[in-house]
Structure formats: C-alpha cells, structure tokens
Amino acid sequence: MKKGAKTMLRVLLWIVAVIVILILICFVYHRYRLNAEKKLREPLGQLVDINGNNMSIYVEGSGSRTLVFLSGSGTCSPILDFKSLYSLLRDDYRIVVVEKFGYGYSDIVDEDRNIQTILSETRLALNKAGIEGPYVLCPHSMSGIEALYWAQKYPDEIEAIIGLDMAVPEYYENMKINLALMKLGQYAADLGITRLIPTLAESDAIKHGTLTNDEKNRYRAIFYNRTATVTIINEAKSVKDNARIVAQNGVPQVPMLLFISDGTGGTGFDKETWRRIQEKYISEVESGKYIELDCPHYVHDYEYGRISEEIKSFLSD
Structure with missing residues (x-):
C-alpha cells in the first residue's frame, strides 16, 4: 500500500x-x-391494563358531555399538548385524553397498528377507566382516521366529532411516508443524539401554549423518552391501509365541526390542497361545518381561545 x-x-x-x-x-x-428525569415522567393521569400493557388516560373536569382528545402521529405528550385548549373547557365538560401505546406515559409495544386494534384498545381503556359514552371525539391530525372509523362502527357511542385539523382518508392516497427517516429518528433518540439539538424538544405546546415551566420540563423529558418509538413507526406503516378501510366505509353522518389550519407545520401539503380536502369531506356531512384558521397544523396550541368558544357554541346548538 x-x-x-x-x-x-x-x-x-x-x-x-x-x-x-x-x-x-x-x-x-x-x-x-x-x-x-424519571420524576418528571411520573404519570399525570391513570394507567389501565390493556392486554398486559399500561395505557395512560387523563381525566378532569365535569359536565354532561365527555370530550375525548386523540393525538396526531408523533405527538410525544398528548396530555400536555392539548392542555392549552382543554383547560378552557374543563369547567363545562368532562375532559379525557387517551394516550395510545407509544405515546406519553403509555407503554411502547411492537405490534401491528391496524385500525381495528387501535380502536379496540381505546374503547377498552375508556371502559376500564369507567368513562361511559356517548363521546364527543376531538382528534388531531392522524387520529381523525380513528375517530371516523369509530363513528362508522359504533355510531351510538359518538355524539359528535370536533376535528382539530384532523386527517381524512384522501390525504393518505398520495402522501409519502418516509419510514427510513423515521427509523433514523428512532436511532437518534435511542442514542441520545436528539439532545444535541435542544430545539427539537421545543414543541408548539411549549412555544405557543399556556404550559407552566414545570409542564414544559415534563414535556421535554417525555420527548426524550417517546420520540419515534417503534409503536409510532408501526402506526405509520399501517396508516395508508387504515385510511383505505375508512374511505371504503363512507362518510359517517354524525355532527362534525372541523378546524382547518393553513397547512404549515408538518402536513406536507400546500395551504390550498390541505383545506380543499377537508372542506370536500365535510361537505358530505349533513350536520357539518368548518372553520378556517390562519395558523399551523397544531391549531390547539395557537388558537385555543377561539377554538374553545367555537366548541361551546357548536355543542350548545
């Protein structure tokens, strides 16, 4: 040589x-x-056993209606992410946040994330926590698919759907899901490389919401422990098939109110396309309406004041 x-x-x-x-x-x-950071990751709500694994459910407030919040893909701390909004609603409604496996304080499971399994786990968790329906579902982003499927399969359990910039099946027809990048994120999180870029932990809830300093620290601690989990990746692998099933079942006829963002902040769509798809979907709902918001995808971390008032008005009609 x-x-x-x-x-x-x-x-x-x-x-x-x-x-x-x-x-x-x-x-x-x-x-x-x-x-x-172990103390910061102590559950804020209760843990219920679902098939041998712990699922986190948070409950507060009171009222004749139960609002069930379901997070979008990759939202590491749903309980804290939704807090800016539900803190304005807890005096009028019972608030429930379900943290699916792989998120927040729930266990990480390496299992198939088909829509039937996801919904079965959510319903079982509510049942074990003693939370009876009917429910007003408040899904963000990808959880819109679960909410629509729920209304299709068990319409008597769903009083209404309030979409927080929720996904509808058409989005996933041509959406490109970069699983390789997600796996890279998983390795970076497992090795602690994400800590080299502190801004990654600064979620919209931290930057624009009403979290206290303690809650912000909790959110960051959960981020470093629940980023790109294998459960979340498996969920992404199944989402196109899940959306296809929901599309085949038609549009459920339950009252719907959709809050629609400007498409920025992670949707992968331009403003016009993002809004057109949701507005087309809601046009097929007899008791449906939508409200456009000039803010990014995590609408509940930006326009929580307006959204809370619109929800109260919608549910009082």
Whole structure:
C-alpha cells in the first residue's frame, strides 16, 4: 500500500473512532439524563391494563358531555399538548385524553397498528377507566382516521366529532411516508443524539401554549423518552391501509365541526390542497361545518381561545 493511501486510511479510522466515541458519550449522558428525569415522567393521569400493557388516560373536569382528545402521529405528550385548549373547557365538560401505546406515559409495544386494534384498545381503556359514552371525539391530525372509523362502527357511542385539523382518508392516497427517516429518528433518540439539538424538544405546546415551566420540563423529558418509538413507526406503516378501510366505509353522518389550519407545520401539503380536502369531506356531512384558521397544523396550541368558544357554541346548538 502506498504511503498516501495508508495516511488516508489512518485518517478515516481516526474519524470513525472519534464518531464512535462521541456517540458513546451521547448515549451514556442520555441514560444519565433519563434517570435524572424519571420524576418528571411520573404519570399525570391513570394507567389501565390493556392486554398486559399500561395505557395512560387523563381525566378532569365535569359536565354532561365527555370530550375525548386523540393525538396526531408523533405527538410525544398528548396530555400536555392539548392542555392549552382543554383547560378552557374543563369547567363545562368532562375532559379525557387517551394516550395510545407509544405515546406519553403509555407503554411502547411492537405490534401491528391496524385500525381495528387501535380502536379496540381505546374503547377498552375508556371502559376500564369507567368513562361511559356517548363521546364527543376531538382528534388531531392522524387520529381523525380513528375517530371516523369509530363513528362508522359504533355510531351510538359518538355524539359528535370536533376535528382539530384532523386527517381524512384522501390525504393518505398520495402522501409519502418516509419510514427510513423515521427509523433514523428512532436511532437518534435511542442514542441520545436528539439532545444535541435542544430545539427539537421545543414543541408548539411549549412555544405557543399556556404550559407552566414545570409542564414544559415534563414535556421535554417525555420527548426524550417517546420520540419515534417503534409503536409510532408501526402506526405509520399501517396508516395508508387504515385510511383505505375508512374511505371504503363512507362518510359517517354524525355532527362534525372541523378546524382547518393553513397547512404549515408538518402536513406536507400546500395551504390550498390541505383545506380543499377537508372542506370536500365535510361537505358530505349533513350536520357539518368548518372553520378556517390562519395558523399551523397544531391549531390547539395557537388558537385555543377561539377554538374553545367555537366548541361551546357548536355543542350548545
């Protein structure tokens, strides 16, 4: 081997060694921080046993109607993400936040995430927590698919659907889901590399909502423990098939109010397309209406004041 080639090889080996050492340092520090943040990850609600795994459910408030909040894909802390909105509703309604497996304080499971299983787990969790219907479902983003399926299969359990920029089946017909990037995110989270970029943990709920400093710290602690989990990735793998099933079942005729964003903040669609698809869907609902909001996808972290008032007005009609 020529001297120049040997030098190049030696440099490459040094680079690889440095990278490995840095990753090892990140991993060790990450494990240390996870242990230090353990108290911040103590459940805010209750845990119910679903087929041998713990699912987190948060309940507060009182009223004759029960609002069930269901988070979008990748929202690491649904309980805290929705807080800015439901804190304005808890005096008038019973508030329930269901954290599906892989999210928030719920366990991570490596299982198929077909729509039948997801809905079965949610209904069982509510039943075990003693929360009876009918329900007003408040889904954000991808959970719109579950909410629509729920209304299709068990219409007597659903009083209304209030979509917080929720997804409808048509979105997934041509949506590109980058599973490779999600897996990369999973590895980065497991190794603690995400801690090198603190802004990743600064969610819309932290930056634009009404969380206290303690709640913000809780959110960050959960982010470092519930980012791109295997459950969330399995969910993404199944979402196109799930959406196809919902589309085949038609549009459920339950009262619906859709809050529609400007499409920014992670939808992957331009403003016109994002709004057109939801507005087309709601046009087929006899008792349906929509409200356009000039804010990003996590509408409940931006327009919580207006949304809360519109919900009260809609449910009082």
